Amino acid sequence: MERVLLNFPFVAAALLVGISLYIIIFKRNLIKLIMGISMMASGVNLFLVALGYRAEGNAPIYTEVPAGRMVLPVPQALTLTSIVINVAVLALMLTMVIQIYRHTGSLDAEKSRRMKG
Amino acid sequence: MATLITHSPILIIAIPLVAAFLTPLIGMAGSKARNTLVVVSLTFVAFLVFALARDVVANGIRVYTLGSASPSLTIPPGSMVPVRIILEVDAMSIFFGIIWAIVSLAAAMFSLSHIADETGQNRFYTLLLLMVTGGFGMMFTGDLFNLFVFLEIASISGGALIAFRTRSADTQEGGFKYIVVSAIAGLMILFATGLLYAQYNSLNMATLAHVIQFTASDKIALALLLVAFTMKTGMVPLHLWFPDAYSVAPASITGMLVITSHACMYAAFRVCFTLYGGVIDGLVVGWIIVITGLLTMFVGVTMAVFQKDVMRFMSYHAISQLGYMWVGVGVGLAVLGTPELGTYGRDAMTGGIFHILNHAMYKPLLFFTGGALFHCTGTRDLAKMGGLAHKMKWTAILYIIGTLSISGLPPLNGFSSKILIYESVYRFHPILTMTGIIVSILTLASFTKAFHSAFMGAELPEYEKVREVPRSMIIGMVILAAGIVFITLFPAQVVGWILRPAANALIDQGAYINAVMGAIP
Amino acid sequence: MLSKIVRTVANQLFLFILVFGLYVIAHGHLTPGGGFQGGAVIVSGVVMLLVAFNSKELKKSLPERLLSIMESTGALIFAALAFAGIGTAFFYNLLVGTPIFGKIPPTGPGSGDFWTGGLVPLMNFAVGLKVMAGLSAVVLAMALFASGEEVEE
Numbered sequence: 001m002e003r004v005l006l007n008f009p010f011v012a013a014a015l016l017v018g019i020s021l022y023i024i025i026f027k028r029n030l031i032k033l034i035m036g037i038s039m040m041a042s043g044v045n046l047f048l049v050a051l052g053y054r055a056e057g058n059a060p061i062y063t064e065v066p067a068g069r070m071v072l073p074v075p076q077a078l079t080l081t082s083i084v085i086n087v088a089v090l091a092l093m094l095t096m097v098i099q100i101y102r103h104t105g106s107l108d109a110e111k112s113r114r115m116k117g
Numbered sequence: 118m119a120t121l122i123t124h125s126p127i128l129i130i131a132i133p134l135v136a137a138f139l140t141p142l143i144g145m146a147g148s149k150a151r152n153t154l155v156v157v158s159l160t161f162v163a164f165l166v167f168a169l170a171r172d173v174v175a176n177g178i179r180v181y182t183l184g185s186a187s188p189s190l191t192i193p194p195g196s197m198v199p200v201r202i203i204l205e206v207d208a209m210s211i212f213f214g215i216i217w218a219i220v221s222l223a224a225a226m227f228s229l230s231h232i233a234d235e236t237g238q239n240r241f242y243t244l245l246l247l248m249v250t251g252g253f254g255m256m257f258t259g260d261l262f263n264l265f266v267f268l269e270i271a272s273i274s275g276g277a278l279i280a281f282r283t284r285s286a287d288t289q290e291g292g293f294k295y296i297v298v299s300a301i302a303g304l305m306i307l308f309a310t311g312l313l314y315a316q317y318n319s320l321n322m323a324t325l326a327h328v329i330q331f332t333a334s335d336k337i338a339l340a341l342l343l344v345a346f347t348m349k350t351g352m353v354p355l356h357l358w359f360p361d362a363y364s365v366a367p368a369s370i371t372g373m374l375v376i377t378s379h380a381c382m383y384a385a386f387r388v389c390f391t392l393y394g395g396v397i398d399g400l401v402v403g404w405i406i407v408i409t410g411l412l413t414m415f416v417g418v419t420m421a422v423f424q425k426d427v428m429r430f431m432s433y434h435a436i437s438q439l440g441y442m443w444v445g446v447g448v449g450l451a452v453l454g455t456p457e458l459g460t461y462g463r464d465a466m467t468g469g470i471f472h473i474l475n476h477a478m479y480k481p482l483l484f485f486t487g488g489a490l491f492h493c494t495g496t497r498d499l500a501k502m503g504g505l506a507h508k509m510k511w512t513a514i515l516y517i518i519g520t521l522s523i524s525g526l527p528p529l530n531g532f533s534s535k536i537l538i539y540e541s542v543y544r545f546h547p548i549l550t551m552t553g554i555i556v557s558i559l560t561l562a563s564f565t566k567a568f569h570s571a572f573m574g575a576e577l578p579e580y581e582k583v584r585e586v587p588r589s590m591i592i593g594m595v596i597l598a599a600g601i602v603f604i605t606l607f608p609a610q611v612v613g614w615i616l617r618p619a620a621n622a623l624i625d626q627g628a629y630i631n632a633v634m635g636a637i638p
Numbered sequence: 639m640l641s642k643i644v645r646t647v648a649n650q651l652f653l654f655i656l657v658f659g660l661y662v663i664a665h666g667h668l669t670p671g672g673g674f675q676g677g678a679v680i681v682s683g684v685v686m687l688l689v690a691f692n693s694k695e696l697k698k699s700l701p702e703r704l705l706s707i708m709e710s711t712g713a714l715i716f717a718a719l720a721f722a723g724i725g726t727a728f729f730y731n732l733l734v735g736t737p738i739f740g741k742i743p744p745t746g747p748g749s750g751d752f753w754t755g756g757l758v759p760l761m762n763f764a765v766g767l768k769v770m771a772g773l774s775a776v777v778l779a780m781a782l783f784a785s786g787e788e789v790e791e
């Protein structure tokens with residue numbers, strides 16, 4: 001049972017990535033596409049954080065830490081960096097979608113001339 | 118000078134970064150001060166790159182440990198593994214650094230007048246310098262996670278620059294496609310990094326290469342990394358975004374995007390040869406790379422023949438040329454660790470790397486001439502142009518140099534690298550050389566046709582007022598043309614000075630590991 | 639623009655959000671937080687003001703030029719702090735383990751001394767400044783987009 005619980009985050013991460021892949025490949029609405037990419041980022045981030053977890057571990061904060069082992073801090077640092085990058089990517093993508101909407105009046109990838117493929 | 122060279126790996130990355138954030142502040146003082154800042158900082162970086170290149174070729178790999186008590190102290194006392202961020206510059210990294218320094222300087226010069234009529238120029242130069250930072254970071258880092266970070270820096274600024282002209286929907290769509298592809302590729306790289314970190318508790322490429330086992334999840338990580346980097350490079354099954362993004366960007370940025378594409382190629386080589394160098398099944402992965410390369414060459418050139426938009430036409434040729442490099446280096450990977458490496462594998466790799474250098478000179482040059490045509494005529498449609506050689510003599514001459522070079526006509530530099538690839542890959546499999554020659558002929562044919570429709574013929578009445586492009590654009594193009602002429606005149610010296618060391622650096626995985634891991638067995 | 643009550647409360651609350659954001663930034667090296675997180679907290683205050691007032695109103699007090707200057711300054715301070723250690727190595731932490739506040743603080747688990755970070759808290763402030771200005775500019779630009787205003791991208 002404990003093994004199942006420990007692997008649970010990985011299952012969730014796989015589900016997130018799988019759903020997001022489905023969205024990215026099959027949905028033609030640009031906003032949905034962005035949501036898919038954002039979800040994929042969440043899935044990968046969850047995977048990274050879950051990697052660093054050690055059973056019964058404390059958060060890796062030195063201030064007033066209880067005795068015992070800590071979870072790995074490096075994956076958490078990676079996740080933070082990746083979140084920051086994703087914020088930038090998300091902002092840029094949304095700006096472009098707003099511009100596309102202004103020019104074409106549509107958010108449908110099929111309707112705009114070059115978004116196919 | 119010695120101190121400068123010691124610190125140059127980080128200075129080359131940090132100076133464009135500082136200049137990028139100085140740009141909005143200096144830009145308030147006026148456009149002249151800002152332009153001076155951009156050009157001076159990029160010139161200084163180019164100087165540092167050449168100084169570092171001399172040092173690396175003479176004295177071997179140079180490492181730089183950020184934040185440690187000494188830059189060369191890769192492993193802190195009392196530890197067995199490197200814990201800090203490490204930059205590692207070997208001949209291969211610095212070879213790409215030289216290309217990036219030259220092209221970014223030329224692109225900045227070209228932008229000075231190409232962009233002069235647009236609004237938001239401060240942002241343009243900030244993003245351009247950030248892209249330079251990202252590119253150098255990708256080339257110099259010795260750390261898998263930082264590779265991802267710098268790739269994203271280059272991609273985000275590149276995507277914003279593609280969409281820089283907001284007047285039409287094409288630019289936004291091109292930029293959007295580019296950023297979506299980059300985001301997905303970035304997440305794949307991050308996932309692969311996680312897989313490797315989970316097993317070996319390290320992010321440093323040298324340390325990972327030292328302990329890697331090639332387990333099932335290592336294979337997944339390798340596949341993810343390769344797919345991500347080929348996607349970002351623009352190889353054929355995953356190339357659909359490439360012409361859309363490249364054709365709509367400002368021409369100077371298109372020239373730089375070509376080199377970021379090469380930087381992703383560098384990352385793919387680094388992964389195959391250095392990270393997985395000791396354990397990889399070279400024959401299988403090598404053949405996969407060679408077949409992708411062949412497909413890329415062929416599909417790229419056949420699609421290019423039908424294009425009417427001058428920038429799209431050149432983008433498809435860029436895809437086609439990427440194939441040559443993959444074939445050359447892929448053959449080297451396929452025979453890695455066998456006796457054939459000495460007989461022809463090394464030459465094939467040198468040829469592939471040589472072709473990267475040549476492509477990095479003539480392709481941005483051609484994109485710049487395309488941009489110059491767009492600048493003067495306001496259209497990218499080849500069918501609407503004509504007789505422009507009368508008005509734009511410099512552009513026409515530079516276009517001819519680029520065309521002759523890309524088609525591999527002797528004695529130009531394109532010929533030197535292609536003949537090196539043809540001769541060596543012929544011994545691996547003759548079909549590779551045959552495809553290469555056919556693609557080369559098609560390239561020449563389509564570029565001649567494009568030259569004819571843009572420059573030759575009678576002067577068209579609607580281009581009565583067209584004048585030669587401003588001087589800074591010509592300087593930008595001449596920098597690259599000078600590179601082509603130099604390589605044409607001294608091919609053997611260029612090969613001996615930097616290309617052979619670069620190919621050897623890829624093959625010699627032990628030296629890369631030793632530079633970080635030191636004496637630890 | 640929402641009612642006067644909302645606007646007044648938002649004005650008062652912004653101060654608290656600002657203080658909390660600064661706290662998160664300052665203690666980034668000791669507790670969860672840091673430059674990006676604290677900056678994002680402050681930007682949430684900006685978003686609240688954006689909802690309470692409207693984007694045009696807010697643009698008057700947060701002009702694009704000011705945000706751009708703040709963003710560049712933050713990044714430049716960060717770079718300057720990184721360059722400060724270039725005598726030894728880039729990013730070398732000059733101040734860690736120096737007795738500026740009377741004694742060298744103990745390191746290791748349990749000690750919550752502010753001065754264990756050396757240059758890190760200063761870098762956090764620089765990053766916080768940059769993130770705050772950058773994200774505010776993004777949020778503001780999108781709000782102006784949404785209201786149909788022409789903004790210079």
